[in-house]
Amino acid sequence: MTARGSGRARPVSAPGPRPVDPRDHLAVRRLTHAATHSAALLIAEAAVLAEGWVVLVDPVAGPVHSAPPGAGPSGARAAASPQAYPQLTVHHVAGGVLVLGPGRATSPERAALIARTTADLLRVRARRADETSRAEQRLHTAILRLLLAGEHRLAVDVLGGTTATHATVYRLTGHAAPVAHQALWRAARPGTADPRVLICLERGELVVLALHDGGTELAGRHPAHPLIAGVAERHRLTGASAAPVPLDMVPAAWPEAGSPVPGPAGDRLGSAVGLGAGELLRVIPADRLAAWASAVLGPLGHERRRILECRLRTGSALAAAGALGLSEGTVRSRLRAVGTLLAVDLDDPTVQARLLLALRAPAGSPPVPGAGPVAAPGVPSRPAVPTALLTPDEARRWAADVLEPLDTRLRIALRQWLLHRGRTAPAAAALGVHxxxxxxxxxxxxxxxxxxxxxxxxxxxxxxxxxxxxxxGDDASALPRRGGRTYRAPRL
Known part of the structure; x- marks a missing residue:
C-alpha cells in the first residue's frame, strides 16, 4: 500500500504500539509482591488497583477470597453466568474463577492487564501449592492408616500439637472420587499446622476425617459437612458418615461409614448414621449428659473404656478383637472385668444402649451425685432412659417423636430384632414370620x-x-396377623 503525493510512492507505516503507561509497570510489581505473601493479599491488591472489586470463586465452596468482603455474592453470580455480565472481566484459574469488576475511572485496557496479571500469578501460586499439597496429602493418608491400625497416639504425634480428641469418618465412592479429592482439597485448604479435616484417597474412596475438640462440638455436625456434601453432589459420589468417635475408635467407626443408606431427596451423602434432631446427644442438655456419663463410667480407666466402646460399636467381641489388635479371649476376659466393675450384665441390650450413650457423651462435667450404676445385676433396665437424663414424660415425648413414622407392625418387629441383638433368624422365629x-x-x-x-x-x-x-402388650404375640404362611403363629 502506498501514499499519494509528488515524487516516488512511499510505504505507509502501521500505527505504532500504544505507549507503555508507567503505572502498568507499577501495578505488575505491586501484584507480584502481593502474590509472594498470600492469595488473599493478591486479590485485595488487585481490587485497589482496579478501583473496584475482585473475587476468587471456587465452584464448590463459593467465594474464597473477596475484596471488599461484600462483593462475594456478585462474584459468585458472575462466575456462574459470565455471559450475563459483559462489563466484568472473568478468568478461569486453577479450579476456580477470578472475577474483576473495575471502577468507573479504570480503562478497559488497565482492567484487562490487572485481571490477566492476577490470574497468571494465581496459576503460579497454584502450581507451587500443588507441589506442596502432594506431600501433605501423603501425610494425611499416613495419619489415616495409623488411626485404622490402632496407633492413635502416634497419629496425634504426626499431626503435631493438635487439640482434636474425636473424629467424624466420611467415606464416599464413585467414578469421580479422584477428581472430587482434589476439588475438596482446594476448597477445604487443610494444609495447616493443625488441620480440621484430613482428606485422603484410599482404595478408590474419598475419605474425610473431620476432627473435633470434643465437648459441645460433638452435639452437631462438623462445620465441614456442607462442603463435603457439596462435593458429593457435584461429583455424583455416594457415601455416609459415622457418628463422632474418639480418635482411638476410628477402626470401629470405619465400617459404619461404609454402609450408607439413601438420604433425603437430593442428598447424595445419605444418612449421617444418627437420628438427626432426635439424637439424644442433642435432646439431653450437654452438661447433664456429661455429668451422668462421668458417674456411670467412673470405675473404668481409659483402656477399659476403649475396649468397652469398641465392643459396643462393632457388635461382638470377635469384631472388637480385630479392631483392637487383641485376641478374642483377651477381649472377653477384659469385658468380664468391666461388667464386674460396673455391676451390670453386658449382654442386656438396654445396658448396652445406655453404656454406649455414656461413652458418646461430651466430657468435662462433675459426676451427678447418686447417679449409680447403669442397671443393677438381674434387675430390668426400666425406665430405658435414666431419669437423671430425662423425666418419664420427656422420655415418652422423645420416643414418640422418633418412632412416629412407624406403624404397630414395624415397631414390634424392630423391637424384637433389637432385643435379639440384631440377629434376624431368632427375631423372625419369635415373631412367627419368615x-x-x-x-x-x-x-x-x-x-x-x-x-x-x-x-x-x-x-x-x-x-x-x-x-x-x-x-x-407390645410384644411378639401382639403382631397384627393377616393369615398365610408369612404370618405363622409365633414360637413360644
Missing amino acids: RSTLTAWLTECGGLLGVDLSSATVRSELHLALETAAGP
Whole structure:
C-alpha cells in the first residue's frame, strides 16, 4: 500500500504500539509482591488497583477470597453466568474463577492487564501449592492408616500439637472420587499446622476425617459437612458418615461409614448414621449428659473404656478383637472385668444402649451425685432412659417423636430384632414370620426413619426409644396377623 503525493510512492507505516503507561509497570510489581505473601493479599491488591472489586470463586465452596468482603455474592453470580455480565472481566484459574469488576475511572485496557496479571500469578501460586499439597496429602493418608491400625497416639504425634480428641469418618465412592479429592482439597485448604479435616484417597474412596475438640462440638455436625456434601453432589459420589468417635475408635467407626443408606431427596451423602434432631446427644442438655456419663463410667480407666466402646460399636467381641489388635479371649476376659466393675450384665441390650450413650457423651462435667450404676445385676433396665437424663414424660415425648413414622407392625418387629441383638433368624422365629419378611420390614423401617440400621449408634438409640414407648402388650404375640404362611403363629 502506498501514499499519494509528488515524487516516488512511499510505504505507509502501521500505527505504532500504544505507549507503555508507567503505572502498568507499577501495578505488575505491586501484584507480584502481593502474590509472594498470600492469595488473599493478591486479590485485595488487585481490587485497589482496579478501583473496584475482585473475587476468587471456587465452584464448590463459593467465594474464597473477596475484596471488599461484600462483593462475594456478585462474584459468585458472575462466575456462574459470565455471559450475563459483559462489563466484568472473568478468568478461569486453577479450579476456580477470578472475577474483576473495575471502577468507573479504570480503562478497559488497565482492567484487562490487572485481571490477566492476577490470574497468571494465581496459576503460579497454584502450581507451587500443588507441589506442596502432594506431600501433605501423603501425610494425611499416613495419619489415616495409623488411626485404622490402632496407633492413635502416634497419629496425634504426626499431626503435631493438635487439640482434636474425636473424629467424624466420611467415606464416599464413585467414578469421580479422584477428581472430587482434589476439588475438596482446594476448597477445604487443610494444609495447616493443625488441620480440621484430613482428606485422603484410599482404595478408590474419598475419605474425610473431620476432627473435633470434643465437648459441645460433638452435639452437631462438623462445620465441614456442607462442603463435603457439596462435593458429593457435584461429583455424583455416594457415601455416609459415622457418628463422632474418639480418635482411638476410628477402626470401629470405619465400617459404619461404609454402609450408607439413601438420604433425603437430593442428598447424595445419605444418612449421617444418627437420628438427626432426635439424637439424644442433642435432646439431653450437654452438661447433664456429661455429668451422668462421668458417674456411670467412673470405675473404668481409659483402656477399659476403649475396649468397652469398641465392643459396643462393632457388635461382638470377635469384631472388637480385630479392631483392637487383641485376641478374642483377651477381649472377653477384659469385658468380664468391666461388667464386674460396673455391676451390670453386658449382654442386656438396654445396658448396652445406655453404656454406649455414656461413652458418646461430651466430657468435662462433675459426676451427678447418686447417679449409680447403669442397671443393677438381674434387675430390668426400666425406665430405658435414666431419669437423671430425662423425666418419664420427656422420655415418652422423645420416643414418640422418633418412632412416629412407624406403624404397630414395624415397631414390634424392630423391637424384637433389637432385643435379639440384631440377629434376624431368632427375631423372625419369635415373631412367627419368615426371615425374608422380617428383612423387608427392617429395610422399610430404615427408609421411613432415614437411618442406617447397621450402625450401633442408631440401634442403641432406637432400642431406648422402643423400650420407652413399649406398653404391656407390645410384644411378639401382639403382631397384627393377616393369615398365610408369612404370618405363622409365633414360637413360644
